[in-house]
Amino acid sequence: MSKKRVKTKTKTKTIPEKPSAIEESLSDRIINLLSQSIRLFWEEVKNSYRTKSFAAFAALMVLPLIIILISYAVTQYPGMFNQVQISLFLNGIYGEDGAILTFRNVFAGTMGISTGIGFGMGGFATIYYLGVPIIAIVTILTSGIIAGDREHGTLPVYVSKPVYKTQLVLTKFFGFAFISLILTILVYYTMYFIFAFSILAPLGILIEGISYTIYVANNLILITWIFILTVGSVTTLVSSIVDRPILAGVIALIYLLVVSFFSSFLMFFLGSIADALKYLDLGGLATNILNVNILGFEYYQAIWDIISRAGFIAQQLLGQLIDPITAITILISILLVTLGAACIITQIREVK
Numbered sequence: 001m002s003k004k005r006v007k008t009k010t011k012t013k014t015i016p017e018k019p020s021a022i023e024e025s026l027s028d029r030i031i032n033l034l035s036q037s038i039r040l041f042w043e044e045v046k047n048s049y050r051t052k053s054f055a056a057f058a059a060l061m062v063l064p065l066i067i068i069l070i071s072y073a074v075t076q077y078p079g080m081f082n083q084v085q086i087s088l089f090l091n092g093i094y095g096e097d098g099a100i101l102t103f104r105n106v107f108a109g110t111m112g113i114s115t116g117i118g119f120g121m122g123g124f125a126t127i128y129y130l131g132v133p134i135i136a137i138v139t140i141l142t143s144g145i146i147a148g149d150r151e152h153g154t155l156p157v158y159v160s161k162p163v164y165k166t167q168l169v170l171t172k173f174f175g176f177a178f179i180s181l182i183l184t185i186l187v188y189y190t191m192y193f194i195f196a197f198s199i200l201a202p203l204g205i206l207i208e209g210i211s212y213t214i215y216v217a218n219n220l221i222l223i224t225w226i227f228i229l230t231v232g233s234v235t236t237l238v239s240s241i242v243d244r245p246i247l248a249g250v251i252a253l254i255y256l257l258v259v260s261f262f263s264s265f266l267m268f269f270l271g272s273i274a275d276a277l278k279y280l281d282l283g284g285l286a287t288n289i290l291n292v293n294i295l296g297f298e299y300y301q302a303i304w305d306i307i308s309r310a311g312f313i314a315q316q317l318l319g320q321l322i323d324p325i326t327a328i329t330i331l332i333s334i335l336l337v338t339l340g341a342a343c344i345i346t347q348i349r350e351v352k
Helices: 019-049 052-091 099-111 124-129 132-142 147-152 155-160 165-199 206-241 245-279 282-295 297-319 324-348
Strands: none
Touching: 019 052, 019 165, 052 099, 052 124, 052 132, 052 165, 099 124, 099 165, 099 206, 124 132, 124 165, 124 206, 132 165, 132 206, 132 245, 147 245, 165 206, 165 324, 206 245, 206 282, 206 324, 245 282, 282 324
């Protein structure tokens, strides 16, 4: 009697992975990525304080502050104080021609906002902080964000560690953003509170004046900071393409000077042919935002007063005006697009 061998198939049960385990590992990965990014960001900030470039950046940011305050103390203060005092005596604290609105106008005029009021150094702040000087300074400072690591051979060292190249670019840029924000706050708040304490405090309206006019300093800080970041993001994009910081800085500086400095010149002679250039003029966009946000309808009234006296160049002046919502949208879009493009290019480029 033959024994039949019965082959039994053993079914192997596959135990599905628990979703909670996946979620935990993913959450741990995100937490590690964030903690690593914060650590890299803080190291970037600490290392920046020890560099000569940061010292030069800080000195050049504070230099106009010193010049404006010296001019204010020596020549401008008596005229400003008398104007606010007369407004307080004739029109009271509030109102269209009151002391607080007059103080806002004299401070904004000194910073370069188009109020039709000038006091010697009027406009120097925005000419400097929203013009060619800061463009040149920021371009030099940010030209080595990526190209500097490539030139010195430190980019492969970073990449050999568990660090994304995009993560590296963003932490370096955010470090620069943090430092520039601190310096911008220091500059504008110092000027604002010196003006406020020296003019409003002797008249007994310090608290009222600050509560109604500090938004001027806040707007100056915010728009100037966004302008600085936009210039830095354009330079960072060039730095992601070019391997040498000096060359990257020169290319970015030439481009920014052409669109920011020569756009008004070309618009004056070419008219509507060069009209699109005004949307690439970073300083012009920032100035338009400040003028309208701080002065509102009064800005358009001041512009009309200028145009009514301008005669044949009135059309050119009107052509340079940009709606503030359009201006801030374009400025932030340029910042985000150029920074995103720099991250993508750096991520896909081969590390040598």
